[in-house]
Amino acid sequence: MMGIKPLCMGLVFLCVTIQCTERKKTIDSNQEYQLISPDHKGLVYSGRIDFSNPKEPILYWAGTSVAATFQGTTIRVKLEDNGENYYKAIIDGDAAGAIEIDCHAGANTYTVADHLEDRPHTIELVRRTDSTSPATKFLGFLIERNGHLLESPTNDRLKIEFYGNSITSGHGVLDESGENNDNRATWDNYYAYGAITSRALNADYRCISMSGIGIIKSWYPLTMPEMYNRLNPNDKNSRWDFALWTPDVVVINLFQNDSWLIEQMDPVPKEKEIIDAYKNFVSTIRGHYPEASVFCVLGNMSAAVEGSPWPGYIESAVDQLRDFGDQNLYFLIFPYRKTKAHPTVVEQKEMADMLTSYIKTTLKI
Structure with a gap:
């Protein structure tokens, strides 16, 4: 061996x-x-x-x-x-x-x-x-x-799906030094907040995430609105059949990469364009899952720092969608953590505890 x-x-x-x-x-x-x-x-x-x-x-x-x-x-x-x-x-x-x-x-x-x-x-x-x-x-x-x-036991568990970036993926979660985040040996989705939340809720878990991805701008020529509906994330012609599995809860944690990269765009999108892009993505997800409870969250990296406009963009998008009749839509910010790099196991657990409590309280489960 x-x-x-x-x-x-x-x-x-x-x-x-x-x-x-x-x-x-x-x-x-x-x-x-x-x-x-x-x-x-x-x-x-x-x-x-x-x-x-x-x-x-x-x-x-x-x-x-x-x-x-x-x-x-x-x-x-x-x-x-x-x-x-x-x-x-x-x-x-x-x-x-x-x-x-x-x-x-x-x-x-x-x-x-x-x-x-x-x-x-x-x-x-x-x-x-x-x-x-x-x-x-x-x-x-x-x-x-x-x-x-x-025979493995089966039951009608809660179903929960996450859309996110490196935070949701668990990028660098095992790297407490913050020096080796890009080493995939330090990546472990099992200790990411979405997976921890799902276990706490005894939920069937789906994670649709890619490190570096955004809604408007990513670190590569692919955005979440282009990828979210793929079976093979790297094949533009691949399509997932949404009829195969329907979540009860959807969590969206995006805009961190947009916040880093949007100033590189020409022209730089204005506030209304940013809010509309978020609204469009949430509405697209809602089109597939009309009965799901959708939680729009942000954090815990620099997009959530005090004074950042990005929490406000998401809150405005949620408020506007509620005004148009989507009352099964919720908003939560994970507090900014002054970490050297991506959130560690402890910080992911803090996010998971916060999200778990919010979902339980909101949905009374």
Whole structure:
């Protein structure tokens, strides 16, 4: 097996990063193991996933997950990746002891757990990196030959969807120094405020985010109004079928990148244009989800600093949309944190606590 290296997360979290096993071919052919195909009915998927080939589903978005309940002592996962992504594998809900998978280029098998008690276990595989990284093919789980998959529990959970940028993605969340935010090893959507909020609400979670994206201006030639409806975020011809999944709650956290970049535009948009752009995006989302409660939030980076006009732009957009009859629309600002870079785990948790409380109070849940 290749070397196992620690991933320093700080705080109280403890996990290791595991690289692919060099025994991949042996594992695949060894009669002691069986492949749980990606199209097995016992698997539970969450996120916008490309199932055009159900035996090789493609994962693009941060927070996308695959879960299963199995009887056995060993669990492994097969992924095909270009080597730029990170995944979290959680056994029996123990996130503190999660295995962090540092993907290697090509199709590889990763050992998640050996020598478990021979009893039912759960596994959840979660994509840590966002759609600025290339896609990953999920090729299935491997369990020992005498193990088996159990039926996973299902329920009518609250459904919540987030539209956002690097803050929502969890960009640099593990980098407490603030010096290595662009190192994808420090990205972990599991500890972003949206994912934490969803777990606190026991909600089915979707994250439509991309680091660097804005509504009017991004760090690249793609904006959220152009990307929000894609299955593959990097394919302009790709389309998501909104009929497949309808959220009860939508959270929009955008305008941070716009606030940095808008002065580079020629001409620079005026206040009314900025407000109208936000209104148009919210109205577009409302067109897909007429019954959803939509929370328009901002922060906790520099766009939310005291004296910034950007909270006012969003508040004005929300007020105007309410005046036009959309009463299921809400506004919240996460206080500016004087962080060196992107919000850390602690700061993401603070946002999540604030948002969770606001949603519970507002919706009386």
